[in-house]
Amino acid sequence: MPFTELDAWLSARAAADEFSGVVLIRRGERTEFSGAYGWASRRWPVPMTEAMRFDTASITKLFTSVAALRLVDRGKLDLDTPITEIVDLAGTTISPAVTVRHLLTHSSGIADDADEEAGESYEALWVDKPVYSVTEARDYLPQFAHKPPNFAPGAGVRYCNVGFILVGLAIEELTGTPYRDHIRADVFARAGMTSSDFYDRREAAPDVAEGWDPVLDAEGKRTGWKQNIFSYPPIGSASDGAHVTAPDLVRFLRALRAGELLSPERTELFLTPQVRHETDGWYGFGLEFTLEPDDSVWAYSKGGGNTGVSNMVRHYPAADLDVVMLSNAERGGLAVVQKIDRLVRAAV
Template sequence: MTALDDAALAALDTHLRSAADADDFSGVVRVERHGEVLLERAYGVASRRWGVPVRTSTRFDVASVTKLFTAVAVLQLVGDGRLGLDDRVHDHVDLAGTTIPREVTIRHLLTHTSGIADDADEEAGESYEELWVDRPSYSVTRTADFLPGFVHKEPNFAPGEGCRYCNVGYVLAGLALESVTGTTYRDHVREHVFARAGMDRSGFFRMDEAEPDVAEGWEPVHEGPDDDGPVTGWRQNVYSYPPVGSPDGGAHVTARDLARFWAAVRGGELLPPDLTRAFLTPQVLHDDGADDTDGAEPAPSVHYGFGLEFELLADGSVRSAYKDGINTGASAILRHYPDPVAAADGPDASPQAGAPGVTVVVLSNSEAGAWDPIRRLDELVRG
């Protein structure tokens, strides 16, 4: 039972308009139930320099949500027999002389179980933006350009012996894709994911090129030594990360296109049936939720899939399937709340995450922008 009625959504719209007027939110919110659009609204400005308003057709950098496109592209190659989930990445990418263990497989990369040390360990609180203080971000435009940032670091654990979020695992998966296809990652995803899903406004747009209707990323500049004072200005994110998207982040999509991607995956338009089921099924436990409970009820556990993340309730049912992304000047989330369905067993059973339900997309061109809207929507869905 949800509280996603007209009155609740109107109240949310009013709140977000007030937040935009106060410079606290800029972006697009889209809510669907069973494919019907209940809400799609644009708020704030796409360019603070020029005062260009956000439109529902505006393309946003979705940061790590890009990993969903990478995972689907790799699984397509698995379905074609050109890659295997248990192939060793060393068999497709020249990693001689590096610390990347020879046992690391494509499966490990996609499920964050490789143990590879990230270029910036975000789980340990390291800042991705600080990677580019001493190395110019504009020098990293090809997938292989990321390698020097992590291939000589010592692994966190042996492959398959743990679970730790790892951006560069997707860089290696992208390199494996490039190796077997002979094309660039971006060209391949444009043709085999965006075009096939009907995502006709999505792409990988360079930050240093003029592309119409692409939101610029901005962050507030605060007064005071701890950046906790009043906002005194705005800083664009042009030096915060590489200028064009890669397998681990940086694609640009509209809210409509991201919802279309989700419908295409669930509808079996992008992957064969066995791999559609695999994509929509939790693969490994990441967080059992024991440290997050407030005592009222057990917190959902979090499981990683092939790009997706899943909240599981104590009875094993899927509360939501989602992927979020965050970067300086960008935040985004795709979240699907499946309707309750009877448990099904067997190799041909449909995963619960693929059931009809409520799909939410929030896109923003600031690092903190997406989180208040998704929190409020989460409360409405829970009723």
């Protein structure tokens, strides 16, 4: 597949400070393209390498979904069990009709802590609340659990980060293990993701790219760079924040498709569109699907974005390609994904 122009294009964008990160394109065991661009840290500066670990933001939802479905496979969880029967949510506005299935498919109707579909800023949550005060799943509850719902469970579809926080709490209740420890052992280790983990930004960890975004003046001109250390909690949750490398994300997708993480029934479920969103295509259990006019799957993927973070993991079934884009800046990543999508479309 012709990706010969991609390196020069990415290099030019990096030189213009329009992209900083890693791109990996694999077909089976063959690497079709790989490259690292820009800076892993702008303070020193440190050049990017392909071994860098990135905050994946919402890609973390895939790991939470797989962990939950593994509990289904083991008979410890039923997707149609109300979340209130697993997690103590007394005194909150979370309806007893909200099931784990609703939460994993963005159809629960519960209010998010920052409603991104309504244009609310997640970063704004931390203006008056210190980021270091939210490090465990239950710490998130005051930010959303008393808000009125957007709609009745199953009556609509609305992207909701905190639904996965509740699933993370359910995983802790059912396993007796802290969420992050469970993901390390039950997902990362089983998938061969040897370079992935949850890193606290207050601690030193090797090969972790720092998140930076440009500071712009009133005319849109860059006047400097700002790190994202106060933009969200310092360590990842069931909704977002796991740190992975590009090769580890490919390993995850391949282990999933090979049936190394879930039973055949649950693997098919995970790779099947579940609910239709009016503007964003189809949602599955964490994955998002782009369908062709004949309803075949053109691509399934999961992206993530935050201040100082932009990323995407995507599989094109017709081309048998796995694509990973990881960036430590909010700006620039989407253009890279769109460029690769056009190249794949042209080739297929």
